[in-house]
Amino acid sequence: MAATILIVEDEPAIQELISYNLRNNGFIVACAGSAEQAKIMVNDVLPDLILLDWMLPGTNGIDFARYLRQGARTKVIPIIMLTARVDESDKVSGLEVGADDYVIKPFSPRELVARIKAVLRRRLPEASDEIVETGGLKLDPATHRVTVTDRADKSKLIEVNLGPTEFRLLHYLMTHTERVHTRGQLLDRVWGDHVFVEDRTVDVHIRRLRRALEDVGKDDLIQTVRGAGYRFSYQCEVDIP
Amino acid sequence: MAATILIVEDEPAIQELISYNLRNNGFIVACAGSAEQAKIMVNDVLPDLILLDWMLPGTNGIDFARYLRQGARTKVIPIIMLTARVDESDKVSGLEVGADDYVIKPFSPRELVARIKAVLRRRLPEASDEIVETGGLKLDPATHRVTVTDRADKSKLIEVNLGPTEFRLLHYLMTHTERVHTRGQLLDRVWGDHVFVEDRTVDVHIRRLRRALEDVGKDDLIQTVRGAGYRFSYQCEVDIP
DNA sequence: TGTATTTGTCACAATGTTGTAATGTTAGCT
DNA sequence: AGCTAACATTACAACATTGTGACAAATACA
Numbered sequence: 346m347a348a349t350i351l352i353v354e355d356e357p358a359i360q361e362l363i364s365y366n367l368r369n370n371g372f373i374v375a376c377a378g379s380a381e382q383a384k385i386m387v388n389d390v391l392p393d394l395i396l397l398d399w400m401l402p403g404t405n406g407i408d409f410a411r412y413l414r415q416g417a418r419t420k421v422i423p424i425i426m427l428t429a430r431v432d433e434s435d436k437v438s439g440l441e442v443g444a445d446d447y448v449i450k451p452f453s454p455r456e457l458v459a460r461i462k463a464v465l466r467r468r469l470p471e472a473s474d475e476i477v478e479t480g481g482l483k484l485d486p487a488t489h490r491v492t493v494t495d496r497a498d499k500s501k502l503i504e505v506n507l508g509p510t511e512f513r514l515l516h517y518l519m520t521h522t523e524r525v526h527t528r529g530q531l532l533d534r535v536w537g538d539h540v541f542v543e544d545r546t547v548d549v550h551i552r553r554l555r556r557a558l559e560d561v562g563k564d565d566l567i568q569t570v571r572g573a574g575y576r577f578s579y580q581c582e583v584d585i586p
Numbered sequence: 587m588a589a590t591i592l593i594v595e596d597e598p599a600i601q602e603l604i605s606y607n608l609r610n611n612g613f614i615v616a617c618a619g620s621a622e623q624a625k626i627m628v629n630d631v632l633p634d635l636i637l638l639d640w641m642l643p644g645t646n647g648i649d650f651a652r653y654l655r656q657g658a659r660t661k662v663i664p665i666i667m668l669t670a671r672v673d674e675s676d677k678v679s680g681l682e683v684g685a686d687d688y689v690i691k692p693f694s695p696r697e698l699v700a701r702i703k704a705v706l707r708r709r710l711p712e713a714s715d716e717i718v719e720t721g722g723l724k725l726d727p728a729t730h731r732v733t734v735t736d737r738a739d740k741s742k743l744i745e746v747n748l749g750p751t752e753f754r755l756l757h758y759l760m761t762h763t764e765r766v767h768t769r770g771q772l773l774d775r776v777w778g779d780h781v782f783v784e785d786r787t788v789d790v791h792i793r794r795l796r797r798a799l800e801d802v803g804k805d806d807l808i809q810t811v812r813g814a815g816y817r818f819s820y821q822c823e824v825d826i827p
Numbered sequence: 828t829g830t831a832t833t834t835g836t837c838a839c840a841a842t843g844t845t846g847t848a849a850t851g852t853t854a855g856c857t
Numbered sequence: 858a859g860c861t862a863a864c865a866t867t868a869c870a871a872c873a874t875t876g877t878g879a880c881a882a883a884t885a886c887a
Contacts (some may be wrong), residue, residue, distance in 0.1 A: 423658075445657075445658060445659070454781045455782060459782035459783075459829085460782070462657075462770065463770070463773075463774065463779055466770050466771070466774070467658040467659065487764075487765050487766065488764045488765055488766060488817065488819075489766040489811045489814050489817070491834095507816070508812070508813075508843075508844055508845085509812060509813035509844075509845095510844075510845070522831095542846070542847095543846070543847065543848095545846090545847075545848090545864090546845080546846055546847075548864065548865070549846075549847085549865090549866085550845085550846095550868090551865090552865065552866065552867090553844095553845095555865095564872095569863095569864070569865090571854070571855085571863065571864075572862095572863075608879090693850080704845095713870090716852070730861085749832075749833055749834085750833075750834095751833080751834070783834090783836090784836065784837095785834060786835095786837090787834080787835055787836070789874095789875065789876070789877090790834085790835075790836080790876090791834085791835095792875095792876095793876065793877065793878095794873095796876095810843095810874095810875070812843065812844080812873095812874070812875075813843095813844085813873090813874075
């Protein structure tokens with residue numbers, strides 16, 4: 346997760362309060378004291394969400410939100426408005442400029458965090474739900490199930506039990522078959538970009554995945570390419586006599 | 587489940603007519619006389635479905651529908667268009683902006699209700715109050731009852747006693763089976779997205795639901811998917827020894 | 828008003844998962 | 858064959874996630 350949140354708030358006390366709470370909840374926080382400062386920071390920080398005070402000195406919150414909605418890069422960033430007023434007309438303007446939610450001061454830190462999480466959740470693309478089917482294996486991200494579909498007795502699907510990492514690893518391999526992936530590439534794509542993990546760890550997870558697939562006789566789908574990495578392949582191996 | 591319907595219609599007579607009929611059919615009704623008013627109400631009321639007049643003063647129906655489809659929160663709300671015209675080009679625009687159905691004026695109240703129910707059934711199964719029956723469990727939203735229907739002795743129904751939240755949770759799960767739901771998704775859909783509770787609270791309610799189902803031997807319908815969430819499934823898991 | 832039910836949260840237990848290191852195997856080379 | 862680097866396998870402790878019972882606050886109900 347570790348989403349980055351930009352707080353645009355002129356009052357230092359509130360800024361500090363929010364900042365503290367968000368950090369405590371695992372967010373990365375950046376602060377701006379004015380819309381002008383925020384304009385600069387947005388392009389530096391590229392936040393995943395912006396907490397925006399309604400009333401700001403200089404450019405006010407609404408104008409800044411409108412500005413954000415114009416930039417190609419910034420218009421996709423969700424905005425949560427912080428407001429002391431509960432005016433109907435405020436709600437309208439807020440929603441019109443594309444605020445995703447608004448929180449009325451005073452608010453509890455927990456409420457704020459909950460709303461942030463809710464907004465982030467809605468923004469995230471429903472991580473490709475498509476069923477992948479290769480080499481007699483079927484992986485369904487929606488139900489989080491891996492089943493064997495090969496044998497004649499199609500009525501009885503056998504389920505393969507995998508841990509979270511093995512599941513992601515298999516998903517990645519099944520959506521990128523017939524290609525060799527170095528350990529580094531797998532770490533980047535399956536574990537995440539900036540994770541510090543030993544290359545050798547991949548071996549272990551490949552092993553775990555293979556063991557799970559052994560039970561259903563599908564472990565030969567994952568092949569080792571010496572000196573390069575691993576490959577998921579349905580093609581028969583060609584032996585030279 | 588007493589779905590909430592927002593009527594957006596400028597003519598008071600028609601508004602009243604529809605409103606009266608929907609209330610009679612057990613719906614909760616909110617009314618707006620213009621798109622502008624509706625914009626505000628949508629976020630307050632969070633309706634399960636919107637009945638939208640094609641021709642409105644100010645912002646017209648299509649533009650409003652388009653606006654709704656932009657909001658992350660509102661884009662999932664089903665829309666039924668009300669129109670006096672039967673123009674082909676109208677149909678097209680209606681479908682383009684994502685209307686789920688359209689009703690041509692004048693319409694019979696019965697037809698309108700039928701269409702609403704049809705759309706709800708398709709888009710929001712848990713909001714329609716049809717009886718759900720899955721995996722040997724029968725849940726009746728109208729009478730608020732859950733019974734076991736499995737065993738041969740069909741004359742003797744056993745009732746499962748659930749608290750309100752457990753009931754809603756089970757209802758949601760039973761109308762969305764086989765799919766993994768994260769705690770966050772369950773909070774959004776079962777608790778409502780303006781409610782703020784800890785993620786882990788879901789665990790506790792799952793536990794309560796399971797305990798209630800234990801009594802009738804149905805607790806294995808609710809499965810934990812580690813690192814992902816929970817799933818309601820009547821498919822037997824086949825593990826390899 | 829008192830009583831029962833429901834609800835959200837917490838603390839701790841139980842369980843599963845993960846990364847690493849140590850050790851065993853294999854493939855490719857001379 | 859012997860050597861070596863690359864890979865496989867295993868074990869394990871640290872870590873994360875989930876299960877569970879208890880509790881107090883909120884709520885409904887009589």
